[in-house]
Amino acid sequence: MKASAFAYARATSVGNALELLVAHGDGAKVLSGGQSLMPAMNLRLLAPEILVDIGDLAELRGIERKGDVLRIGALTRHVDLLKSVEIAAHAPLLTQAIAHVAHPAIRNKGTLGGSLAHADPASELPACVLALNATIIVRGPAGERRIAAEEFFTGIYETALSPQELLVAVEMPVAQQDSMHFFHEFARRHGDYAIVGIAAQAAVQGGVFRDLRIAFFAVGDRPMLAAAAARLINVAVTPQMLADASTALGEQLDPQEDQQASPAMRRHLAKVLLARCVSALLGRPDLAGISA
Amino acid sequence: MTAPMPVSLTVNGEQVDTHVLPRLNLADFLREHLQLTGTHVGCEHGVCGACTVRVNGDIVRSCLLLAVQAHGATVETIEGLSDSGEIADLQSAFRNRNALQCGFCTPGMLMAAQDLLKHKPAPDREQIREHLSGNYCRCTGYQAIVDAVEATVRLRNASPQGGQAS
Numbered sequence: 001m002k003a004s005a006f007a008y009a010r011a012t013s014v015g016n017a018l019e020l021l022v023a024h025g026d027g028a029k030v031l032s033g034g035q036s037l038m039p040a041m042n043l044r045l046l047a048p049e050i051l052v053d054i055g056d057l058a059e060l061r062g063i064e065r066k067g068d069v070l071r072i073g074a075l076t077r078h079v080d081l082l083k084s085v086e087i088a089a090h091a092p093l094l095t096q097a098i099a100h101v102a103h104p105a106i107r108n109k110g111t112l113g114g115s116l117a118h119a120d121p122a123s124e125l126p127a128c129v130l131a132l133n134a135t136i137i138v139r140g141p142a143g144e145r146r147i148a149a150e151e152f153f154t155g156i157y158e159t160a161l162s163p164q165e166l167l168v169a170v171e172m173p174v175a176q177q178d179s180m181h182f183f184h185e186f187a188r189r190h191g192d193y194a195i196v197g198i199a200a201q202a203a204v205q206g207g208v209f210r211d212l213r214i215a216f217f218a219v220g221d222r223p224m225l226a227a228a229a230a231r232l233i234n235v236a237v238t239p240q241m242l243a244d245a246s247t248a249l250g251e252q253l254d255p256q257e258d259q260q261a262s263p264a265m266r267r268h269l270a271k272v273l274l275a276r277c278v279s280a281l282l283g284r285p286d287l288a289g290i291s292a
Numbered sequence: 293m294t295a296p297m298p299v300s301l302t303v304n305g306e307q308v309d310t311h312v313l314p315r316l317n318l319a320d321f322l323r324e325h326l327q328l329t330g331t332h333v334g335c336e337h338g339v340c341g342a343c344t345v346r347v348n349g350d351i352v353r354s355c356l357l358l359a360v361q362a363h364g365a366t367v368e369t370i371e372g373l374s375d376s377g378e379i380a381d382l383q384s385a386f387r388n389r390n391a392l393q394c395g396f397c398t399p400g401m402l403m404a405a406q407d408l409l410k411h412k413p414a415p416d417r418e419q420i421r422e423h424l425s426g427n428y429c430r431c432t433g434y435q436a437i438v439d440a441v442e443a444t445v446r447l448r449n450a451s452p453q454g455g456q457a458s
Contacts, residue, residue, distance in 0.1 A: 001336060002315065002317070002320070002336070003315050005294050005313070005314075005315050006294065006314055006315060007294045007314060008297065008314035008358070008360055010360075010363075031358075031361075034356055034357065034358070034361070035338060035353075035356055038317070038337075038338070038355075038356040038357070038358075039337035039356065042317075042336045042355065042356075043337055051314065051358075053360075053361060055361060102338075102426065103341070103425055103426025103427075104404070104407065104408075104423055104426065105341065105344050105351045105352050105353050105404065105426055106338060106353065106356075108350040108351060108352050109350075109352050109353070109356065109357065189425065190421075190422055190425045191425045191426055
């Protein structure tokens with residue numbers, strides 16, 4: 001199908017984009033890479049009155065490291081993240097995850113900010129920013145807000161962004177020497193939406209987690225941090241502890257049913273991924289098969 | 293602002309200055325306004341890859357890009373790549389290997405395959421499959437297509453100039 005008629009405005013600055021968003025309120029949609037917005041419009045799931053195209057705003061593009069903080073502009077494309085030496089060095093979880101986002105032609109247009117603002121519960125990057133303990137930076141008429149990734153995703157395609165606000169950047173701590181990451185997703189075909197996926201960031205010293213953030217995606221209405229990860233920090237993990245964490249994970253998750261999988265299958269796969277993740281990060285093959 | 297808007301872009305080396313409605317996507321613009329019908333429109337939501345074109349050197353889905361967004365861009369379609377001879381060897385490998393039947397997916401397949409060969413001169417079959425994973429073929433099947441791309445890789449790497457100019 002074709003998108004229904006809409007007006008189009010090419011924003012000339014962040015300030016200009018905000019003026020347009022304030023003027024048009026709910027009727028406006030921000031156009032970034034368009035790789036989620038345009039399909040939704042072509043399928044007539046969305047019919048905005050006006051698109052505010054932020055594609056020309058060079059100030060929203062780029063990857064920059066300042067001390068212990070990595071800042072990524074909202075308009076940074078997936079392909080730029082994938083090829084970035086800075087990202088590979090300081091947030092390698094993203095490098096690994098991006099390869100699973102759709103296909104090359106989509107990654108050439110799709111942007112980090114667009115993916116986060118779209119907030120598809122089955123997409124990879126929202127889960128990654130949760131695992132990376134990132135901060136989402138948005139600008140609105142009242143100025144700038146910094147929102148923890150954990151507070152940002154509020155439901156299916158829903159975020160803490162108001163219609164008058166623009167996501168401008170994402171900041172995250174740079175990976176430390178003892179940092180490790182794990183990413184995996186189950187999908188029918190490469191590039192398809194995940195059936196269940198996991199993105200984890202950890203600090204490991206002497207075979208013990210000093211920090212562990214495990215985010216799951218495609219398991220509910222938003223990406224979710226596994227609360228059970230806390231049980232595995234600062235202890236020598238035993239198979240029993242992992243089995244208990246696995247049980248707790250199953251209780252925390254409330255997966256949806258769709259044509260790809262039942263809730264029970266999603267719960268099972270999430271537990272399988274938890275065990276593989278913990279086993280891989282600790283270098284403990286004995287834990288790989290442990291799931292409740 | 294739902295009225296036609298001015299756009300200027302380069303398509304296959306030719307300057308185009310015209311007016312388009314905001315809702316017109318690049319695929320329809322190429323096909324209906326410029327009569328460049330080699331770019332095919334399949335799913336219209338970015339899944340099938342039949343509408344793949346190059347914009348500023350990168351392959352993109354032309355069904356997910358508005359014509360107004362292509363303002364100032366350099367667009368290359370299958371007609372451009374074909375006429376310049378850039379993919380003559382790839383096209384000939386597709387013919388030799390029966391890598392097309394109805395031909396609907398072929399322009400997008402060629403675009404994606406040439407993109408891979410530009411960035412990675414010696415991909416293996418798995419990498420070829422991965423790069424073409426966003427392009428659907430509904431009749432020939434993928435085996436022959438991967439064969440044709442692989443044959444082109446071998447040919448380009450065997451010839452002293454690295455094969456066709458790219």
